[in-house]
Amino acid sequence: MQNPLAKLVPQLLGEYPKQFNELLNKVPIPEGLESTKIRDELWNAYQFSMTCHEGQKRRSGRPYFDHCYQVATSLAEWKMDYRTVMGGLLHDVVEDTDVSIKDLEKRFNEDVARLVDGVTKLGGITFSSRKEQQAGNFMKLLLSVAQDLRVIIIKFADRLHNMKTIKYLPQIKQHRIAIETRDVYAPLAHRLGMARVKWELDDLILKTLHPNSFNEIESKLKATNKQRSKYIHSVIDPVKKELARYNIEAHVYGRPKSHSSIYGKMVRRGKNFEEIYDVYAIRIIVDKIEQCYLTLGVIHQMYSPVQERFKDFVAMPKTNGYQSIHTTIVGPNGQMVEIQIRTREMERTAEIGVAAHWRYKESGTTSADLDSNIKWLRELVEILQSERSDPAEFMHLLKIDLFNDEIFVFTPNGDLIQLPLAATPIDFAFQIHTELGIHCIGAKVNQKVVPLNTKLKNGDIVEIITSKNQHPSLGWLKFVVTSKARNHINKYLRDIRQEESIKLGNEILEKTLRRLKMFGEMKSIKASYEQFGYKSSEALIEAIGNGTITIREIFKKLRPDDEPSLEEPNRDGAKKFIDYARSKARGIKLQGISNIMVQFAKCCNPIPGDDMVGFVTRGRGITVHRSNCRSLPLLSEESDRLMPVEWDVARSDVFKVRIKVVGEDSKGQLKTMTEAISTENSNITSVDLKVRDNIATAYFIIEVRNSRQLERIIKKLTKINGIDYVERTGQ
Numbered sequence: 064m065q066n067p068l069a070k071l072v073p074q075l076l077g078e079y080p081k082q083f084n085e086l087l088n089k090v091p092i093p094e095g096l097e098s099t100k101i102r103d104e105l106w107n108a109y110q111f112s113m114t115c116h117e118g119q120k121r122r123s124g125r126p127y128f129d130h131c132y133q134v135a136t137s138l139a140e141w142k143m144d145y146r147t148v149m150g151g152l153l154h155d156v157v158e159d160t161d162v163s164i165k166d167l168e169k170r171f172n173e174d175v176a177r178l179v180d181g182v183t184k185l186g187g188i189t190f191s192s193r194k195e196q197q198a199g200n201f202m203k204l205l206l207s208v209a210q211d212l213r214v215i216i217i218k219f220a221d222r223l224h225n226m227k228t229i230k231y232l233p234q235i236k237q238h239r240i241a242i243e244t245r246d247v248y249a250p251l252a253h254r255l256g257m258a259r260v261k262w263e264l265d266d267l268i269l270k271t272l273h274p275n276s277f278n279e280i281e282s283k284l285k286a287t288n289k290q291r292s293k294y295i296h297s298v299i300d301p302v303k304k305e306l307a308r309y310n311i312e313a314h315v316y317g318r319p320k321s322h323s324s325i326y327g328k329m330v331r332r333g334k335n336f337e338e339i340y341d342v343y344a345i346r347i348i349v350d351k352i353e354q355c356y357l358t359l360g361v362i363h364q365m366y367s368p369v370q371e372r373f374k375d376f377v378a379m380p381k382t383n384g385y386q387s388i389h390t391t392i393v394g395p396n397g398q399m400v401e402i403q404i405r406t407r408e409m410e411r412t413a414e415i416g417v418a419a420h421w422r423y424k425e426s427g428t429t430s431a432d433l434d435s436n437i438k439w440l441r442e443l444v445e446i447l448q449s450e451r452s453d454p455a456e457f458m459h460l461l462k463i464d465l466f467n468d469e470i471f472v473f474t475p476n477g478d479l480i481q482l483p484l485a486a487t488p489i490d491f492a493f494q495i496h497t498e499l500g501i502h503c504i505g506a507k508v509n510q511k512v513v514p515l516n517t518k519l520k521n522g523d524i525v526e527i528i529t530s531k532n533q534h535p536s537l538g539w540l541k542f543v544v545t546s547k548a549r550n551h552i553n554k555y556l557r558d559i560r561q562e563e564s565i566k567l568g569n570e571i572l573e574k575t576l577r578r579l580k581m582f583g584e585m586k587s588i589k590a591s592y593e594q595f596g597y598k599s600s601e602a603l604i605e606a607i608g609n610g611t612i613t614i615r616e617i618f619k620k621l622r623p624d625d626e627p628s629l630e631e632p633n634r635d636g637a638k639k640f641i642d643y644a645r646s647k648a649r650g651i652k653l654q655g656i657s658n659i660m661v662q663f664a665k666c667c668n669p670i671p672g673d674d675m676v677g678f679v680t681r682g683r684g685i686t687v688h689r690s691n692c693r694s695l696p697l698l699s700e701e702s703d704r705l706m707p708v709e710w711d712v713a714r715s716d717v718f719k720v721r722i723k724v725v726g727e728d729s730k731g732q733l734k735t736m737t738e739a740i741s742t743e744n745s746n747i748t749s750v751d752l753k754v755r756d757n758i759a760t761a762y763f764i765i766e767v768r769n770s771r772q773l774e775r776i777i778k779k780l781t782k783i784n785g786i787d788y789v790e791r792t793g794q
C-alpha cells in the first residue's frame with residue numbers, strides 16, 4: 064500500500080504527477096547543478112501556478128493551468144534554461160490572479176520574477192490599439208520593453224499555444240490575433256532565426272485567415288502521401304548507401320514543406336496544388352561541417368544539380384544566423400528535388416534560432432560560428448565562451464539592447480512613451496504635456512527622486528513633480544535631447560526676454576521723456592507704432608527695450624522739424640511681404656518673425672489648440688507642423704531650424720482634419736458615426752469607407768474649430784460599440 068501522503072508532498076516522499084515528470088525530463092540540466100535543485104524549484108513553480116489558476120478555465124473548457132503547462136513544455140523542448148521554464152509556468156499569474164511580482168520575488172527568485180514581470184508588461188501592449196500601427200515599430204517596442212530576450216521567447220511559447228487553441232475564440236478575436244501574429248510575431252520569429260516557430264505560426268495563421276485554402280492543401284497532402292514517400296525513398300535510399308561507403312553517419316529524411324509555404328508558392332506563382340512540384344524537402348543531417356561538403360559532392364555525383372538553385376549558407380550565413388547548404392537536383396523521372404544539408408548544430412539553430420545558444424552553456428561547446436551582423440548575439444557568445452562559469456554574468460548578458468537609438472518608458476498609469484536615447488525627465492515631461500514640462504520641478508524614476516538631468520532607461524516608470532512657481536531655466540538646454548523640450552524652453556525664455564524688454568522699454572521711454580520734460584508726448588509716441596512698422600505700441604516699446612530702435616530715432620521721425628528724418632528704404636517691401644505671408648497662412652502668428660512665408664504642413668495638418676512649431680525650410684519659408692509631428696526632424700543639428708509659432712484665429716474660422724476610424728463592419732455603423740460627428744456641430748466634407756475581412760476602416764474629413772472640439776468627437780466615436788480605435792491622420 065502506497066503512502067497517501069506521497070502525492071501530497073512529493074518533494075519529501077517522491078511521487079510526482081506523471082505530467083510533472085514529463086516536463087522535468089525535458090528540462091536541460093546545466094553542468095555543475097544538482098538535478099534535485101532543479102526538480103524542487105520547478106515543482107515549486109508548477110504547484111504555485113496550479114494553485115493560483117485553480118478554478119479558472121480556458122475558452123476550450125480546459126483548466127487554465129493547461130495553458131501554462133503547455134507554454135512551459137514548449138520552452139523545455141526548445142532547451143531553455145529551467146528558470147525560463149519556470150517563467151513559462153508562472154507567466155500568467157500576475158496578469159490573471161492576484162499574485163504580485165513581489166510575491167514571486169519572495170517565493171522564487173528575482174530572475175524568475177523579472178521574467179514574469181516582462182511577460183506581463185508585454186501583455187499590456189496590444190497591436191491594434193496602439194498609435195504606431197506599423198508592425199516594425201511594434202516589434203522594436205516588444206524587444207525594447209522585454210529587455211531580456213528570454214521574455215520574448217516565453218511570449219513566443221505563449222503565442223504559439225494561444226494560436227493552437229484559437230478556434231475556441233469568437234471569430235472577430237481570432238481574426239485580430241491572427242493578424243497580429245502575422246504582422247508581428249511571425250516576422251520577429253524569422254528575425255531571431257526561430258524557423259520552426261515561424262512556420263508553426265504561419266500554418267496556424269493560414270488556418271485561421273484562409274481556412275479553405277488550408278484544408279485544401281491538408282487534404283491534398285494526405286492524398287498524395289503514399290506516392291510522395293515512395294518517391295522520397297527512391298531518391299534517398301541510394302544516397303544513404305553511398306554516404307555509408309564514405310563512413311558518413313547521416314540522418315536523412317524527407318518531409319513536406321509547411322502548408323503556408325506551399326500556399327505562398329501557389330499564390331506567388333499563380334498555380335494550383337498539382338502544379339507545385341517542390342512540395343517537399345529532403346534533409347541530410349551530419350556531424351561536422353566538412354561532411355556537409357562531402358555529402359554535397361556525393362549527391363552531385365549521383366544526380367545532376369540545377370546550377371542556379373545552389374546556395375551555400377554555411378560559408379555565408381543568413382543574417383538571422385541560419386546555416387545550411389541548399390541544392391536542387393534532377394531526381395528520378397526528371398522531377399526536381401530540393402536537398403538541404405547541415406550539421407546537427409545548424410539544424411538546432413535553424414529550428415529555434417537564438418534560443419539554441421542557451422545550450423552552449425550546458426554542453427561547453429565553443430565553436431559557435433554566429434552571424435556577425437547580430438552584434439549583441441556575437442558578443443553574447445564570445446563572453447559565454449570566456450566566462451562560462453558565472454551564472455550572474457550569463458544572465459546579465461541576455462539582456463538585449465537591439466535598438467539602442469530609442470527607449471521606451473512608462474507613465475505611472477502604465478502608458479508607454481517613446482523617447483530618444485539619453486532622454487531626461489524634462490524630455491519626458493514635455494512629451495506628455497507642455498504644462499507638465501514648464502512647471503517640472505523634480506522627478507521620480509521607479510519611485511525614487513532623481514535629478515532632472517538623469518538619463519532615462521528602458522522600462523523606467525517616470526513620475527513628474529510640478530510646482531506652479533517653477534519655470535524652465537537656461538540650464539535645461541544643456542541636457543534635454545528632444546526638439547520638443549528644446550523648443551518649449553526656448554520659447555519660454557524668449558517670452559521672458561520679451562516681457563523684460565517691454566518693462567525696460569517702458570522705463571527708458573518714461574525716464575527720457577521726464578528728463579526732457581516732454582512726458583506729455585508719451586501717448587502720441589505709443590500711438591505712432593505703425594509709422595515704425597510695429598503691430599502694436601507694445602511691440603514698439605519692446606523694440607526700444609531690446610535696442611532695435613532708439614528714442615532718438617523716434618524723435619527724428621515724429622518731429623522732422625527738430626530732427627532731420629531718416630531714410631527707411633525697405634519699409635514698403637517688407638510690409639507687402641508680411642501681407643503675403645498672412646494670406647498664405649491664415650491664423651498664424653510668428654514670434655519675432657515678420658518677412659517669411661508660412662504654410663501649413665500637409666503631414667499633420669495642425670488646428671487651433673494644437674501645439675505647433677514652425678520649421679524653416681530652405682528657400683520655402685516656414686512650414687507649420689504640430690509639435691508632435693513625426694516628420695519634424697529630431698536631429699539636433701536641424702533643431703535650430705525649428706521655431707515657435709502661435710495661433711491667432713477668429714471664432715468663426717474652421718479647419719479641416721482627417722480622422723481614421725477602425726472597427727467591426729456592421730449594419731448602421733456608418734450612420735452612427737456620422738451622427739456622432741454632427742452632434743458635435745462638425746461638418747463632414749468627405750467619407751471613405753473600406754471593408755476587408757469584416758474590419759471596416761473609415762476616413763472622414765471633418766471641419767473643426769479647434770483641438771478641443773476634435774477631442775470631443777474622437778471620444779464620442781471611440782465610445783461607439785464595435786469601434787476599435789480612432790485616430791487623427793495626416794492628409
Ligand code: MN
Nearest residue numbers: 130154155221
Ligand atoms: Mn498566456
